[in-house]
Amino acid sequence: MTTASRRTTELGLLVLGTMFVVGAYLLASVPEDSDIPTSVGPFLGIIVGLPLAAHVAVRRFAPHADGMLLPLASLLNGLGYVFIVRLDEAKREPDGLAALQSVWMVLGVAAFVGTLIVVRDARKLERYRYTAGFVGLVLLLLPLIPVIGREINGSRIWVSFGPVNFQPGEFAKLCLAVFFAGYLVEKRELLAINRAFGPIALPDPKHLGPVLIAWGVALVVMITQKDLGTSLLFFTLFLVLIWVATERASYLAVGVIMFFAGGYLAFSAFSHVQSRFDIWLNPWGKTKGYQVEQSMYAFADGGIFGRGLNLGVPLKIPVVESDMIFAAIGEELGLLGAAAILIAFLLMIGAGLRIAQQTTSGFERLLATGLTTLLGFQAFIILAGVTRLLPLTGVTLPFVSYGGSSLLANWVLLALLLRISNDSAEREAERLAAGQLTEIGGR
């Protein structure tokens, strides 16, 4: 695909998605009183201006990058924003989350553009793998430090500096993805050596060290921070990357067994893990099951077509604007709206893995795989929790949920994917051009 057509596709899709978001916003706001809402100016700036700015930046700094990811991310981000605005307005005492979210969106797109500018070649990140690993680990464990670490809604995953709260775990994911990709590219051949234990081929025990460390850290996070979602995400990221890097399914098998063993240990030792399961199996009428119960009622009310924007009562669901926002979408946009969200994520996963497949650099390939796994699996964890497919563990829905840390991290993640996509396309073009030159020269 030529550069021009990729950017044209991107612009076209952006316009389509933005029209959808603007339409949703007008639908959500207008029936109240037929006047155009006063906030429409700034709002249009956010949902039309930001994707446009991101698009211009991609044109300028990554012109050969994939054309699907940015429109999909903008659509999800814009739709999430419409819901956050709508929820905020419905509150008896609006808490200003919508205004904050628009600030985070501006910062998110700024971080996106900044990443495109600063990271000119994703392969250079490989050099910083150990730094990234260290920083990632520190970020992950930061909330455990007294004074700055804070526990909100039962999870100790927050850090406060003065008035600003953030979840370092969101950025830790990115650092760890860089670290894993770099480390595994380096050690993949060593790690790929299997030893036969009778009929079963298993990784050599002396190379299981990294797996054990990752497992241990995941357990520590789960136990000390009571953050099952991040723990699961982190461990899955590692497993997926070691499997892809070594091409040894035995790592997957060992990892899954270790995961269940760890999960069982945690289940028998910690009441909060037990209560999660208990609520998952039978949420009805329990205080702690209220959230997921209300979430399911919201979907039931939504039906196929949804109640219509602004016509439901999503505020019945606790923390609906962050972790549970998918339930509000299910209620007001129904099965169709929910399916659209699922499809958007699935398309992003497809685009991300295609980027991984297209690059020739092993590091880039692992990094793209890791970033895509983070995005797709994090979305899956929370979507499955909200719909009671799996026990509910609190993580945000990328791009859709309210939350500054999550939004910033995901925009950076997107920029890295586009960077890899652009670079591999450029190198491919150069290779083809060089090939043609050789042919001409050989003539």
Next chain:
Amino acid sequence: MSKQIRNLGVFLAVCYVALFLQVNRLTVFEAETLQDKPGNNRAVERDFSSPRGDIVSADGVVLAESVPSDDRFQLQRVYPPETADLFAHITGYFAFSLGSTGVEREYNGYLNGDDIGFDFNRLDDLFVDRDVVGDVILSVRNDVQQVAREELGDTPGSVVALDPRNGEIIAMWSTATFDPNALATHDFDAAAATSEALNADPERPTRSRSYQERFFPGSTFKVVTATGGIERGGVTEDSPDYPVSDSYQPPGGGRPIPNFGGDSCGGTLFVILQQSCNTAFAQMGVDTGGDNLYAAAQGFGFDRDIPFDLPGGVQSNFPEEIVDDPPLVAQASIGQNDVQATPLQMALVAAGVANDGVIMEPHVMREVRDDQGDKVADFDEDAFAQPMSPSTAGTLRAAMESVVSDGSARRLDDGLEGFAVGGKTGTAQLGTDPPQSHAWIIGFAGPPGETPHIAVAVIVEAQPGASEQTGGQVAAPIAAAVMQRALAPPAEAGQDDQDSQQDGGSGDGG
């Protein structure tokens, strides 16, 4: 690596397909189960914040409406003070945690618009901001309801008036009552406190005495006994000629049945009905047989659920277990023993006689209109029961008219000159000391030669004394006044000044 990445893609795709299936389960396949979960109050929450139609009386008075409020629900259900407690047992209330009752509950789907199909008559209907809610128009008339309240006063009791031809309730009033606004308030703590106080009140003001409470029917039940006698016991206008006596000794022993005040009475059907002769009706019941008497009572709706478009009604009772015990059958024949009836049930007894033996389903809803005033639904009128043949009904109708002209219900045609009026009094002794009794009247009235337009039952509870005259003296004038107003054309809302003229009009007609 590329094979693993492809497999990863497949794995994630499977995850998302599972999500899609789960969302299908929640939104479609299990949606109804989830919506019916006891902890799910989303429907009421949504209803609370949504536009809701008015409840309007047959004569155009708005009895319930939703007005803007500045709290989180945006709308507050209001029952205008002039009619709030007057119609409380009919409109019911629309409350949050207490739930809703009455028409608010029964016709919720019309009021909130769920049961109204929105038909796009024209293209621009799509663009008009129309609230698709229904106004429920009742058959109950505010003016008749007012008369019932004025006549009954503060005395505990009940008035039920309906059109025997179609089952439309014209008036249904009972004391004590309550103010639905106090329960519909968004101050939930206050509503709960009010509810608690109302439930603790021994008068049970939230329950309608008209269809949610049972009373001993006394001699009004003799109409049921007579129906059994004619239909199943060979009784005719001329025979048998019951012996004049001051007591009746049922076969199989037991306490003899006396007449009121030890009087002697007897004779043929019309005479004994005019005199409300206990000895004769006790004998008629025993001769007809307990089984047949039970069947006759059941034919009117005793021991059955009466289809009624207000929730929470109770059955009237005829004790089936006594049918083989003649002394007890004798008591039941004159409305004693364990016979108990709601005023609605007794009004239906009168209505069945009036309407050629057919009891129409009683109902308070006449029709539903949308905000454009177009009718979107009306009550599907249907017969509820046929307790007797048309000829039996003709005989009984003449008999009851003779009770008004020559018997104990003479005051039932006060102010109803020119109308054919029939009725039957009752006095149910409560066995208290000093003696008290429920004063009853059932009856009907209409232009001569036509099916009566109105049937009524009135009970005035716990009146001093225990004379057979009580029903005729206390309850009959109330019923007469209610029927007089009901037979006059309804006064339009906002034209109260014309009320007196219309009053005069009906009087002139007589």
